[in-house]
Amino acid sequence: MKVYDTDPPTPERVKVGVAEYAVAEGESTLVTSGLGSCVGVALADPDAGVAGLAHAMLPSGNERAAAAATDGGADRPAGKYVDTAVPGLLSEMVAHGADPAGIEARLAGGSAMFDFSTADDGVGERNVAAAKAALAERDVPVVATDVGGDHGRSLTLDVATGSLSVRRAHGGTRTI
Template sequence: MKVYTSNQSTEQSTSERVKVGVADYAVTESGAELVTSGLGSCVGIALVDTETGIAGLAHAMLPAASDGRSQTDGGGPDPMSNDAKYVDTAVNGLLREMVDAGADRSRIEARVAGGSAMFEFNAGDGAVGERNVEATEEVLGEHGIPIVATDVGGDHGRSLSFDVSSGTLSVRRAHGDTRDL
C-alpha cells in the first residue's frame, strides 16, 4: 500500500504501523494503523472514508498558517514551517492526499482529539489548545466533513492510535484511561 506523508511517500506492507510525528500527517489504506503521541495543546485529526478504507491522521500544532508569519520580516511566511504544522493547511493536505488516493470527499468523517490547556496563562485570543479545536471545527465545517467523535480539552496529554480498517480512534490519556472514538 502507499503511505503519503507531509514529508515523503513510501511503500508499506499491510497491517503496518505508521508513526505520525509532531507537525506531520500521513494517509494510508485499510490494514494500517496510524499512531501519534505527545498531543498536549496540539490536535490530532483523524479522517476516514469508511467505504474505501482510505484514512489520514494529522498532528497539528497551531490553528492557522497565518500564525507562523514572522513579526520581523513584515509578516511573510515562516521559511522553517511546513503545512502539517497548522490545522488549516494540514486538513487541506490530508483531504487532497485522500482524494488522490481514491477517497470520496462526501463520505469522509472526522474524529478529533487533543487541544488541552497544558499551561496556565492568560492570552487575549485564548489558549492554543482551545484555538486548535476551534480551528479544526471551522475548517472541517468549511469542507463539509462531519465530526463524529471528539476527546478534546482538559489539562492532560494524549496518544492516539487510529485503526484504519475499523475507523476507530483509540485515545490514551496521560492519566491512564483509554477511550475509543
C-alpha cells in the first residue's frame, strides 16, 4: 500500500474585488461577489486554458478624465470602468497565451438596484451596453448573458471550461 504524505494540489481560487480584474490559467477558478449594477465580464479561451474576470463599476471613465489628469490617474484603476477593464483584461489574457480569435465572453450583473424614475437608462443598463460595445469593437463574441433584473449576483468562472456559474441573491444558480 502506498501512503501519501501530502494532499493532491487543489485548484487555485482567485478573488476579484470591486473595480478589479484578474487572469488565471489551468484548473483555477475566478470568483467575484456583490454584483448589483456593476457588470461582470467573463472572458475565456478554453483551448488555451486562460480566462479572465472583471468586476466593473461604471461604463466609462471619460467623465473622470480631468480628475485623473490632475491626480496622476489615482481615481482610474483599470478594472473600475468597462472602457478600461475590457482592453486590459484582453491584453493580459493574450500575454498569458490566449488566442484573441478564441476568446469568448459571458456577461452578468447590470441590475437596476435603485429606481430613480428618470428617462435615462440606469447604471446597470449602461454598464451592460458599454461591455457589449467594447467587446464588439474587439470582435469578441458574447455567447451568454445573465443581466438586468433587480437582484445581486455572485460569479464563479471555471478557467478550464469557460463556464460561468451565476448565483442570484434572490435564490438559484445558473451556469452560462
